Amino acid sequence: MSATANVTKIDFYELLSVSRDASDGELKTAYRKLAMQYHPDRNPNNPEAEEKFKACSEAYQVLSDPEKRAAYDRYGHAAFTGGGPGAGGPFGGGGFSGNPQDLGDIFGDLFGEMFSGGASGGGRRASRAQRGRDVRYDLTLEFEEAVFGKEKEITVRRLDTCGECKGTGAAKGKSPIPCTQCGGRGQQRFQQGFFSVARTCSVCQGTGTLIVDPCQVCKGEARVQGEHKIHVKVPAGVEQDTRIRYGGEGEAGKFGGPAGDLYVVLNVKAHEFFERDGDDLHCVLPISFPQAALGTEVDIQTMEGLESIKVPEGTQSGREFKLRGKGVPHLNERGKGDLVVEVRVETPSKMTKQQRDLMRQLAETMTVNNAPHSRGLFEKVKEIFS
Numbered sequence: 208m209s210a211t212a213n214v215t216k217i218d219f220y221e222l223l224s225v226s227r228d229a230s231d232g233e234l235k236t237a238y239r240k241l242a243m244q245y246h247p248d249r250n251p252n253n254p255e256a257e258e259k260f261k262a263c264s265e266a267y268q269v270l271s272d273p274e275k276r277a278a279y280d281r282y283g284h285a286a287f288t289g290g291g292p293g294a295g296g297p298f299g300g301g302g303f304s305g306n307p308q309d310l311g312d313i314f315g316d317l318f319g320e321m322f323s324g325g326a327s328g329g330g331r332r333a334s335r336a337q338r339g340r341d342v343r344y345d346l347t348l349e350f351e352e353a354v355f356g357k358e359k360e361i362t363v364r365r366l367d368t369c370g371e372c373k374g375t376g377a378a379k380g381k382s383p384i385p386c387t388q389c390g391g392r393g394q395q396r397f398q399q400g401f402f403s404v405a406r407t408c409s410v411c412q413g414t415g416t417l418i419v420d421p422c423q424v425c426k427g428e429a430r431v432q433g434e435h436k437i438h439v440k441v442p443a444g445v446e447q448d449t450r451i452r453y454g455g456e457g458e459a460g461k462f463g464g465p466a467g468d469l470y471v472v473l474n475v476k477a478h479e480f481f482e483r484d485g486d487d488l489h490c491v492l493p494i495s496f497p498q499a500a501l502g503t504e505v506d507i508q509t510m511e512g513l514e515s516i517k518v519p520e521g522t523q524s525g526r527e528f529k530l531r532g533k534g535v536p537h538l539n540e541r542g543k544g545d546l547v548v549e550v551r552v553e554t555p556s557k558m559t560k561q562q563r564d565l566m567r568q569l570a571e572t573m574t575v576n577n578a579p580h581s582r583g584l585f586e587k588v589k590e591i592f593s
């Protein structure tokens with residue numbers, strides 16, 4: 208810090224936008240707000256913010272210390288310049304900038320709970336505990352199994368807590384030791400110009416501990432691959448991609464962390480006769496031309512046995528008949544969807560000579576009045592040209 212630089216230095220109280228008689232609490236609040244705003248982690252590659260951050264930090268460090276604050280109030284910036292003996296205050300010679308650890312402690316104090324996820328009292332070590340990952344199991348069902356529900360036993364491969372070391376990762380009789388790199392703090396401090404920045408320790412990944420004698424079975428991983436039988440209860444009415452969650456049946460957690468969840472994801476096979484639309488079922492019923500013309504009663508296979516459908520005289524191809532409640536049960540609800548039967552009139556092919564003669568005779572007797580669609584069109588055309 209040179210004397211010339213100090214000439215342009217802004218007043219510390221002004222910097223923090225507080226009055227000269229601000230309380231410790233007011234100072235802290237003011238600094239916290241500014242430091243959050245200008246913190247280098249939030250303003251990467253922004254030298255202006257870095258300058259502001261440094262200046263505010265310096266101001267706070269001085270004003271939050273009663274002795275330094277008294278000296279500053281009396282001598283101003285000159286209290287910390289380390290200038291000539293006459294000008295030098297009680298902290299001359301770099302009393303402020305000489306010890307970056309001081310600032311680190313302010314950081315621990317101010318940002319501890321914000322940046323380390325709730326660690327208290329300066330303890331900033333990341334927990335070793337790790338939640339197990341969720342596991343997905345794809346289960347293929349027959350169409351009917353999805354409609355009516357099904358109980359199945361599945362075998363899930365997943366990581367389980369190592370039985371040998373009971374999940375510690377350390378060999379029998381050995382415990383993890385404090386990390387030699389960070390001394391068990393879980394974080395390393397780096398000097399970045401004027402202030403120090405804490406980073407997660409790269410050796411222990413922030414856990415603060417090291418396993419020197421790893422368990423032979425899990426190689427220190429605390430978990431081993433295992434197989435588990437799970438009884439799956441598929442409820443009636445599930446469909447393609449329905450997910451059934453089994454809490455805690457996923458991978459085991461690490462070092463005391465909770466287990467993940469198991470998701471059974473359903474794949475439902477197609478049906479040769481029925482198509483699903485939500486909880487409604489659709490199917491196509493082919494009938495002959497005489498059946499459509501004269502009317503008929505047809506037995507149709509539903510999911511729950513035969514049902515009779517009355518096809519009235521003069522039924523057109525494409526007409527739909529709805530059988531209420533003959534569809535798929537609503538999932539986790541009362542009631543069922545409908546079965547929609549679409550009639551399709553088939554034009555005869557490969558007729559015998561007799562059938563052809565009869566068809567010809569029939570054709571000769573047909574008029575436009577026999578055909579509802581043609582009649583409608585015929586009348587429209589008549590209207591237009593009359």
Ligand SMILES: [Zn+2]
Nearest residue numbers: 369372422425
């Ligand atoms: Zn083990």
Ligand SMILES: [Zn+2]
Nearest residue numbers: 386389408411
């Ligand atoms: Zn470490």
